[in-house]
Amino acid sequence: MRTRFFFYVRSLAFLTLSTLLLMAFGCQTCQAQSAELKPIFDGRTFNGWTNRGQANFAIEDGVIIGKTGKGGHGWLCTTKTHGDFILELEVNIKTGNSGVQIRSHIDDKDKMVGYQIEVDPSARAWSGGLYEQGRRGWLQNLKDNEPARKAFKVGEWNKYRIVCQGDSIKSWVNNVPCTDYHDSIDKTGLIALQVHAGKNIEVRFRNIRLQELDNPAQK
Numbered sequence: 001m002r003t004r005f006f007f008y009v010r011s012l013a014f015l016t017l018s019t020l021l022l023m024a025f026g027c028q029t030c031q032a033q034s035a036e037l038k039p040i041f042d043g044r045t046f047n048g049w050t051n052r053g054q055a056n057f058a059i060e061d062g063v064i065i066g067k068t069g070k071g072g073h074g075w076l077c078t079t080k081t082h083g084d085f086i087l088e089l090e091v092n093i094k095t096g097n098s099g100v101q102i103r104s105h106i107d108d109k110d111k112m113v114g115y116q117i118e119v120d121p122s123a124r125a126w127s128g129g130l131y132e133q134g135r136r137g138w139l140q141n142l143k144d145n146e147p148a149r150k151a152f153k154v155g156e157w158n159k160y161r162i163v164c165q166g167d168s169i170k171s172w173v174n175n176v177p178c179t180d181y182h183d184s185i186d187k188t189g190l191i192a193l194q195v196h197a198g199k200n201i202e203v204r205f206r207n208i209r210l211q212e213l214d215n216p217a218q219k
Helices: 002-036
Strands: 047-053 054-062 063-067 074-078 086-093 098-107 112-119 130-133 137-140 158-165 169-173 176-182 190-195 202-212
Touching: 054 074, 063 074, 063 190, 074 176, 086 098, 098 130, 098 158, 112 190, 137 176, 190 202
Parallel strands: none
Antiparallel strands: 047 074, 054 063, 063 202, 074 190, 086 158, 086 202, 098 112, 098 190, 112 130, 130 137, 158 169, 169 176
């Protein structure tokens, strides 16, 4: 009986040590991934960004504030194009509509065309879903994804994570999976912060960070 007891204690100690080591490794992995994400907004200026459309953008205390301008759509666009990447940012909106353009383009009529990860504070609650601006419309909404519909907190800061690699587009809102879609029409393009057409819209963005990824198709 005593032998069995000591065997149990030793086994429990081994499992506890193994669990701690795995947790430590997991933390180190998360820290390493976070270390690879680099700011693409310096918190003070619009260096690396350009305003297109009719919205107004300003910076206050390290936060980008987008507001309705002349009433039409507006975008704050990166001056560089990006293909395969991890993008993380935080978004806060109370009313109206917004989104994060990825792999997008400005056409010859000065209109935005491309993928958009939705910011939707309405009762529909499709924040994190995949919409295609200026072309096919909704590619993956959240009508059948109740956990994702509940992830976004209206009037609070919400963490977005977007991963594009090859033909894969994935998104998370507050660590809840939202979009998981495959499409190959556009594999590179602009990243842009949207203010939707309308009245009295105000949306805020902060902690915008990016990690470039290897393209598996090029290996």
